[in-house]
Amino acid sequence: MTSDPSERVGFVALQAVTKRFGPVVANRSVDLQVGAGEVLALVGENGAGKSTIVNMLSGLFMPDEGRILMEGQPVRLHSPSVAVRAGIGTVHQHYMLVPTLTALDNIALQQTELGLGRLDRAALAARVRQVAADLGFSLDLDSRIDGLDVAQQQRIEIVKSMMHAVRLLILDEPTAVLGADDRRHLFEVIARLKGQGTAVILITHKLEDVFAIADRAVILRGGRVVAASRVADLTAAAIVAHMVGTADSGKAEAIATGSHRRGGAPAGATAVCRVRGVTLRRANGSVAVSGLDVDLNAGEILALAGVEGNGQSELVACLAGMSRPYGGTIESLGERSDGRRWGAARLRALGLRHVPEDRRRYGIVGPMSLARNYLLGNQDRPAFFRWGLVKTRRLRDAVAARLAEYQVVAPGPETPMQNLSGGNQQKTVLARELGADTRILLAAHPSRGLDIKTIRFVHSVLEEARAKGAAILLQSSDIDEIMAVADRVIVFSDGRVFGPAACDTLSRAQLGSWIAGHQEVTP
């Protein structure tokens, strides 16, 4: 049945697979295969159809046309449990963990949901520990998910997906949320699995991931496979050229390397937000940072860096008016954090915009249309209302224009948010929050989940906002991003605060060692 004997039939293969969602064609006659012991990178712009392939392989939906083969035999993966039994493990782009349950309960839940047999807890815990040990993870099985950072949650997802004999592991954008150390660790795990003969499909927007770990790359554009090649034969610029569909190698090169440099902050800065002697506590009550003093100036981009979980999110939450600092005060846009009016509504009215870290949880309402999602945070602005009623046409036009500007892949403003691809959901939040008349912008990981072309675009939007005098706090764990756009940087590391320091005079090595918690550059 293999049409061409010279072509090695992969362990898992898609043949001419097409998947439609109403008028949207998510995958168009996709051919793809991955062999045992091979790492296949799947790359493409936001909305190119990567997660749709994942969802078909993990049994969430069936192809409309074409077929899926395993070891040369056609299979019907009509439910997640069928896929799991067939040896396909999946870590989805958005984790499917119940935040209020423990890690072990989450795994137990999946086992029962998929009808994979009821185990007693002790036996299950032993199995989980075994799987984790094989992967080189040390897990705390009894702590609740909402108390864990994203890297730990990801490990639990990986363990969860590996509870059954897995011959194909699919990781959908696993590195988007990881810092450098966790990323390295993940790649060690992938390398080990590969050594054991496991096939791996890795989806990523970071080209360095492709070169670091993948054997082959398949590039998607508009649901079609536009290139499939050994990684050794590819360059970053070539991948980008395929992704965005340009023949202009100079343009592709520019996108791939981000060859532009910031303009520099204007002199004579005026502080719009003053943080004085602030103490921040984590959700579990431990002190993350104490005695923090920093100003956020109009017309600058201040980067907030460091390994996740060291108080960065807590600081952003305070600045956004979602909470008050545990100690000390914040004065922002004329409001004080110990004042009665302190809160997100008041600060937003004064010109604060906030791109929250977890945009799916805090930034969007999945079942609502894109247009209605655009009203979030704008619900008290007169521009879109008359006598308490939405100016529907005006809103629709404004949203359509923003979607076009950000090149959001969506049929139109009336599409439900949840129908968009992960990255396009992110884009709509950015399109909403990075508007004009912004005085303070809190951007938490704004480039997370975006394709590189869009990241460049977002950076240019940040720079534009800065040029118009906005004060921007950029929370990021990506040194490249910080060095590319920020004027100053402040690092939280294990209770210590480094900086703020001007990025111009700071070396990457110095920033790296601060993030690692050392004052001096480690030799």
Next chain:
Amino acid sequence: MTRLNRPEVYGIVFVVALVVGAILVAGANPFEVARAAVQRALFTRAGFLEALLRTVPLTIMGLGIALSFRAGVFNIGMDGQLIAGSALAVALAPWLPGGAAGIALFLALGIAGGAAWGGIAGLIKARLGGNEIITTIMLTYVATQLLSWLVRGPMQEKMRIIPRSDPIDAALRLPVIVEGTRIHAGFLVAVLAVVATAFVVRRGRYGFKLDVVGQNASAAAYAGMNPAAIAGMVLAVSGGFAGLAGAVEISGVYGRLQEGFAPGFGISAIAVALVVRLNPWLVPVSALGFSLLYAGLGSVAQKALVPFPLINIIEGAVVFLFLAASVMPARVPAGAKSDG
């Protein structure tokens, strides 16, 4: 994704079997029971008019339920709020002027009373985080007992024979709008309420806030809304609808305060709103449907075809069937969206 091995289907089959079984055990013919119910509701003038009359309060209350449920707030205590609104309106009725202004004030008092009663639960929810399901149920008990005391004590009629109030002034009665029937101007009030509510839900800022709070309270907070305050407030708003329904019933039908004049309407209103998935435009349709059902079953009970408790069972079963049917197309298999 239309497979038949779904829990709703089993549920429906089970419930139908249960009801048919119960009717058979009671020694009646299920077909006869069904025929009698349909016959009365749809093919007799009295039955149909009775149903139309009941549609008015069920519509108004269903709208209130739709608002609060959209915000994820479960107002189970509309019966209490209805009593509070009616009692306040009747208590202050003697001081009201006559004519249209008087009627409007009478209805406004009903709204105020219901809103206050719902507002108590709202305050407890917003300030103390108290669960509204429990508080609204409790407040309904309180209201029922209060009513029972009022119509035997301070508000009892001058004759002091029957536990009920004196009739309100004839000038405060909603006029009959269809000659020869009891269909009163409350009908128009219900129509207005439908249109206003539908606009607020579909296009209003307030409706938008309710939806956001109901679907993603964290996102609401990040957008600068106060989910607790909105959730508390909507209890007062939906209480206002209940109070309005009560005032309309009194002004349009009974003319005085008495016990048990809107039996279980608060619970029926939940079914009315849920069946049409909280869509205000469809609430009146669903209210009419349920009213026809009640009218039909009422005649079955009168003819004593089956023992009375069985009527309640059939009623509950029908509500269940509608709800099961209405969730069926809505259920999307878990995770079938692109990114979970």
